[in-house]
Amino acid sequence: MSFFASFFNRNKNEKSPLSWDMHDHLLFGLDDGSNSLENSLKMAEKYVELGYSHITCTPHIISNFYDNNAINIKKQRDLLQEELNQFEIPLSIDFAAEYFIDEKFIQKLKNKEPLLTFSGNHVLIETGFLNIPKNLHEIIFELFANGYTPVFAHPDRYVYFHNNFELAEQVFSTGIKFQLNLLSFIGYYSAISKKFVEWLIEKNLYHFLSTDAHSLKHLNLLPKVWNSKAFSMIDWNRVENIKKPLL
Numbered sequence: 001m002s003f004f005a006s007f008f009n010r011n012k013n014e015k016s017p018l019s020w021d022m023h024d025h026l027l028f029g030l031d032d033g034s035n036s037l038e039n040s041l042k043m044a045e046k047y048v049e050l051g052y053s054h055i056t057c058t059p060h061i062i063s064n065f066y067d068n069n070a071i072n073i074k075k076q077r078d079l080l081q082e083e084l085n086q087f088e089i090p091l092s093i094d095f096a097a098e099y100f101i102d103e104k105f106i107q108k109l110k111n112k113e114p115l116l117t118f119s120g121n122h123v124l125i126e127t128g129f130l131n132i133p134k135n136l137h138e139i140i141f142e143l144f145a146n147g148y149t150p151v152f153a154h155p156d157r158y159v160y161f162h163n164n165f166e167l168a169e170q171v172f173s174t175g176i177k178f179q180l181n182l183l184s185f186i187g188y189y190s191a192i193s194k195k196f197v198e199w200l201i202e203k204n205l206y207h208f209l210s211t212d213a214h215s216l217k218h219l220n221l222l223p224k225v226w227n228s229k230a231f232s233m234i235d236w237n238r239v240e241n242i243k244k245p246l247l
């Protein structure tokens with residue numbers, strides 16, 4: 001029996017077909033995600049229970065809010081991995097970041113400062129929710145020109161797409177990869193983001209499916225996601241984070 005056949009023949013509440021999460025806020029004390037080691041460990045246990053085996057931690061990097069960098073992120077990652085090993089929680093973690101498109105990010109790109117990546121050369125970027133950055137296409141182009149593969153965090157959540165679904169198709173056509181938030185599948189953020197995520201799935205505009213978990217509360221909702229309409233529409237051949245990446 002194939003992997004997918006065996007998954008779908010099981011109780012849908014049981015486990016995720018995704019073993020790798022590449023967008024989350026599992027590391028503690030760096031942003032608006034986990035705020036303590038204890039909470040990170042609880043989240044890690046939940047990930048294992050849900051069937052995950054590898055997590056790429058992606059703390060926010062936003063100028064003047066979350067000025068994280070490779071050094072402090074790696075320090076928190078090493079600390080958490082050590083604790084996971086000590087408590088025999090079978091979860092491996094690496095790290096990248098969720099870059100907010102702001103002046104400082106553009107400057108870094110112009111100065112060719114190395115960006116934090118996952119799975120080779122992938123860079124996770126996000127924008128403000130209300131307005132699409134005027135220079136978004138240029139930034140995407142610059143990322144490609146510098147050898148990166150940009151990944152757009154949660155297009156399903158942006159209000160500027162909610163008023164104009166086709167605009168998302170235009171952004172997708174630049175070659176940027178789309179990462180959908182699983183909680184949009186159950187309307188966690190808004191009714192319109194649920195409608196929009198179903199449209200994105202119908203149009204095959206996605207590459208990654210992630211939790212963007214900021215707390216245990218988010219992970220606890222995942223079994224509901226497995227039973228959602230959007231989830232049943234997924235073409236699993238398109239999803240790049242089913243199996244653990246090559247590190």
Ligand SMILES: [Fe+2]
Pocket residue numbers: 023024025098153212
């Ligand atoms: Fe995030």
